[in-house]
Amino acid sequence: xxxxxxxxxxxxxxxxxxxxxxxxxxxxxxxxxxxxxxxxxxxxxxxxxxxxxxxxxxxxxxxxxxxxxxxxxxxxxxxxxxxxxxxxxxxxxxxxxxxxxxxxxxxxxxxxxxxxxxxxxxxxxxxxxxxxxxxxxxxxxxxxxxxxxxxxxxxxxxxxxxxxxxxxxxxxxxxxxxxxxxxxxxxxxxxxxxxxxxxxxxxxxxxxxxxxxxxxxxxxxxxxxxxxxxxxxxxxxx
Amino acid sequence: xxxxxxxxxxxxxxxxxxxxxxxxxxxxxxxxxxxxxxxxxxxxxxxxxxxxxxxxxxxxxxxxxxxxxxxxxxxxxxxxxxxxxxxxxxxxxxxxxxxxxxxxxxxxxxxxxxxxxxxxxxxxxxxxxxxxxxxxxxxxxxxxxxxxxxxxxxxxxxxxxxxxxxxxxxxxxxxxxxxxxxxxxxxxxxxxxxxxxxxxxxxxxxxxxxxxxxxxxxxxxxxxxxxxxxxxxxxxxxxxxxxxxxxxxxxxxxxxxxxxxxxxxxxxxxxxxxxxxxxxxxxxxxxxxxxxxxxxxxxxxxxxxxxxxxxxxxxxxxxxxxxxxxxxxxxxxxxxxxxxxxxxxxxxxxxxxxxxxxxxxxxxxxxxxxxxxxxxxxxxxxxxxxxxxxxxxxxxxxxxxxxxxxxxxxxxxxxxxxxxxxxxxxxxxxxxxxxxxxxxxxxxxxxxxxxxxxxxxxxxxxxxxxxxxxxxxxxxxxxxxxxxxxxxxxxxxxxxxxxxxxxxxxxxxxxxxxxxxxxxxxxxxxxxxxxxxxxxxxxxxxxxxxxxxxxxxxxxxxxxxxxxxxxxxxxx
Numbered sequence: 001x002x003x004x005x006x007x008x009x010x011x012x013x014x015x016x017x018x019x020x021x022x023x024x025x026x027x028x029x030x031x032x033x034x035x036x037x038x039x040x041x042x043x044x045x046x047x048x049x050x051x052x053x054x055x056x057x058x059x060x061x062x063x064x065x066x067x068x069x070x071x072x073x074x075x076x077x078x079x080x081x082x083x084x085x086x087x088x089x090x091x092x093x094x095x096x097x098x099x100x101x102x103x104x105x106x107x108x109x110x111x112x113x114x115x116x117x118x119x120x121x122x123x124x125x126x127x128x129x130x131x132x133x134x135x136x137x138x139x140x141x142x143x144x145x146x147x148x149x150x151x152x153x154x155x156x157x158x159x160x161x162x163x164x165x166x167x168x169x170x171x172x173x174x175x176x177x178x179x180x181x182x183x184x185x186x187x188x189x190x191x192x193x194x195x196x197x198x199x200x201x202x203x204x205x206x207x208x209x210x211x212x213x214x215x216x217x218x219x220x221x222x223x224x225x226x227x228x229x230x231x232x233x234x235x236x237x238x
Numbered sequence: 239x240x241x242x243x244x245x246x247x248x249x250x251x252x253x254x255x256x257x258x259x260x261x262x263x264x265x266x267x268x269x270x271x272x273x274x275x276x277x278x279x280x281x282x283x284x285x286x287x288x289x290x291x292x293x294x295x296x297x298x299x300x301x302x303x304x305x306x307x308x309x310x311x312x313x314x315x316x317x318x319x320x321x322x323x324x325x326x327x328x329x330x331x332x333x334x335x336x337x338x339x340x341x342x343x344x345x346x347x348x349x350x351x352x353x354x355x356x357x358x359x360x361x362x363x364x365x366x367x368x369x370x371x372x373x374x375x376x377x378x379x380x381x382x383x384x385x386x387x388x389x390x391x392x393x394x395x396x397x398x399x400x401x402x403x404x405x406x407x408x409x410x411x412x413x414x415x416x417x418x419x420x421x422x423x424x425x426x427x428x429x430x431x432x433x434x435x436x437x438x439x440x441x442x443x444x445x446x447x448x449x450x451x452x453x454x455x456x457x458x459x460x461x462x463x464x465x466x467x468x469x470x471x472x473x474x475x476x477x478x479x480x481x482x483x484x485x486x487x488x489x490x491x492x493x494x495x496x497x498x499x500x501x502x503x504x505x506x507x508x509x510x511x512x513x514x515x516x517x518x519x520x521x522x523x524x525x526x527x528x529x530x531x532x533x534x535x536x537x538x539x540x541x542x543x544x545x546x547x548x549x550x551x552x553x554x555x556x557x558x559x560x561x562x563x564x565x566x567x568x569x570x571x572x573x574x575x576x577x578x579x580x581x582x583x584x585x586x587x588x589x590x591x592x593x594x595x596x597x598x599x600x601x602x603x604x605x606x607x608x609x610x611x612x613x614x615x616x617x618x619x620x621x622x623x624x625x626x627x628x629x630x631x632x633x634x635x636x637x638x639x640x641x642x643x644x645x646x647x648x649x650x651x652x653x654x655x656x657x658x659x660x661x662x663x664x665x666x667x668x669x670x671x672x673x674x675x676x677x678x679x680x681x682x683x684x685x686x687x688x689x690x691x692x693x694x695x696x697x698x699x700x701x702x703x704x705x706x707x708x709x710x711x712x713x714x715x716x717x718x719x720x721x722x723x724x725x726x727x728x729x730x731x732x733x734x735x736x737x738x739x740x741x742x743x744x745x746x747x748x749x750x751x752x753x754x755x756x757x758x759x760x761x762x763x764x765x766x767x768x769x770x771x772x773x774x775x776x777x778x779x780x781x782x783x784x785x786x787x788x789x790x791x792x793x794x795x796x797x798x799x800x801x802x803x804x805x806x807x808x809x810x
Contacts, residue, residue: 045291172625178298186581192453197414219411
């Protein structure tokens with residue numbers, strides 16, 4: 001079976017309904033096939049096996065609709081929008097958490113169990129599920145689990161505290177690895193450039209400076225395109 | 239199923255395409271020899287759009303770069319890791335060894351740290367210093383001409399410092415230090431720890447017309463599209479092919495054994511083609527093993543015949559013995575003076591711009607061998623894990639840890655780039671009782687018997703790791719920092735990582751003049767069979783407080799010159 005076929009079979013295996021309908025129409029089938037492949041072959045240097053795994057995980061669904069709603073509410077309590085940037089859900093963090101729950105199955109019980117705990121707690125206190133509670137009620141619950149005792153190791157914390165810590169971690173990492181989050185953080189790299197040292201004002205801010213002797217050894221960037229030549233003693237001539 | 243035999247007779251069959259195999263491919267093919275290169279993984283070129291991970295954003299990966307699939311995260315270029323499905327290995331008597339393999343053209347040179355250090359004069363004769371281990375049968379003067387050639391061929395930045403055991407070379411100028419590196423320089427000097435510009439094989443300056451110059455994305459571990467850093471494929475194998483050499487590349491070909499004739503001489507190799515899962519034979523006049531120290535030992539041990547009942551080249555029973563990896567321990571610290579940073583692009587080269595070579599005299603210490611210090615920090619690109627425990631550092635100011643809401647954004651920015659990590663990488667003492675051997679009870683999915691490891695650290699390494707931790711604490715204190723982890727205890731081996739974790743394993747087919755106590759001679763030719771050579775790190779007698787790659791390259795070149803000479807003289 002070639003790779004296209006095997007991705008197709010994985011997809012067909014798990015969401016047969018929708019595809020089978022399209023399958024009645026030869027042209028329709030082709031479209032769906034290409035669409036799935038385009039998604040799976042999102043180019044970031046995957047091997048064929050890695051692409052298959054991603055396609056397989058994307059075809060599965062971990063959270064049910066109610067859980068996803070609760071995840072979204074929780075994500076936005078953890079990271080709401082501010083005047084300059086959107087919220088965690090604006091940065092599609094719930095989709096990321098859904099993927100990670102499948103990618104690292106060890107997270108599943110903590111996540112699912114924690115969501116159940118939230119609903120149970122809210123139902124007990126307010127006679128309504130977490131997602132449907134008022135923000136004040138939600139915060140009242142969160143305040144009991146959002147501040148871990150730092151003298152207790154993470155895995156010895158109560159489940160609901162571990163759950164919230166995990167949700168906060170996934171929400172922030174999901175946000176700061178999104179396009180919006182990277183802009184918010186102000187990370188300026190990941191593009192071709194010529195490094196020529198720390199800006200002066202930054203050196204001043206942090207109270208350090210370059211030594212002339214050290215700088216004299218460093219690359220003079222105006223010579224970077226000249227082919228290197230040395231004398232017999234290893235002194236660079238160009 | 240029949241073994242399929244090729245009719246071509248190669249001058250040389252090279253097993254493995256990493257540093258040693260790549261160099262052999264270049265030197266031997268350019269000398270006019272017809273060469274087959276047999277690689278266990280697929281073809282790889284960081285320029286290939288299908289394989290490229292350089293300059294990708296974290297959000298291009300649905301797991302944001304998490305290490306679920308690749309050991310160093312989704313964007314790292316290594317295909318493989320410490321665990322490869324279908325290719326197990328085992329450990330003996332509860333000991334630990336973790337074996338990293340990259341299955342791809344260029345092997346581990348694709349993702350490695352590019353720290354390119356020459357061994358110094360003392361490193362070849364360490365027994366003379368402390369009576370431990372064994373001296374090499376060669377000295378620095380034998381390898382120096384080849385280090386010089388490697389510097390010029392491949393390119394390495396650094397500085398001539400005139401240090402006694404960290405030799406000068408032909409360096410390109412280094413990049414300027416980053417902000418956290420300026421802190422490190424200050425902190426290290428205060429404790430009289432030497433700090434110099436690092437020595438790494440990225441081109442800060444052009445060295446030829448074919449390869450580009452570094453554009454400072456800091457992503458060398460992903461492989462470089464313009465071939466501005468060293469990897470075996472981009473700098474050795476592709477140029478060899480381009481130069482019109484007779485190079486036949488066999489990829490996805492897992493070598494099982496070296497085949498031999500009635501006289502016991504090598505006749506070629508047999509391999510499993512991973513695509514059709516059939517066994518094939520290649521014929522060659524000379525076999526050069528460059529599969530990695532442990533893989534080459536495995537191939538030799540699996541090459542049993544009437545003439546070589548104990549495995550090929552193993553009449554001494556030394557194949558697999560004296561396995562040793564670099565020691566490694568790391569700590570990190572929080573530097574309040576690095577808080578509230580303005581952001582700018584400080585990606586730089588992939589890895590450190592400055593480092594500390596070993597600076598002390600072991601005669602005054604309670605452990606025999608040294609270590610160098612690598613450090614990390616800065617305002618790098620976020621990846622999976624960034625933002626975890628966003629305000630744990632609040633505890634150092636008596637502020638509340640945890641919470642939710644927009645204050646977290648401020649916390650993340652406040653602490654971004656305020657942590658510096660330090661890692662010691664040291665020399666362990668080669669021991670006969672640290673070894674790999676064939677596990678008679680297991681095969682991999684290709685039916686090839688697998689390796690079983692037996693490895694224990696000694697107090698030499700533990701005491702060295704303890705010293706590393708003391709040094710890290712001192713330097714952190716000098717930088718105004720606070721350690722982020724408790725000091726590891728004696729019971730925790732002072733934080734020593736499992737052997738194999740530093741991925742510098744060497745010594746399994748060590749060189750020597752005495753065929754009773756070594757596997758290859760000083761030209762890395764099997765004592766037992768004159769047409770088999772080993773050009774990976776297996777022949778290393780001792781490991782030095784340096785990274786092994788530059789020495790693998792230099793020694794492989796030296797061996798290849800010897801092979802060409804021997805072929806000319808019709809000695810093989």
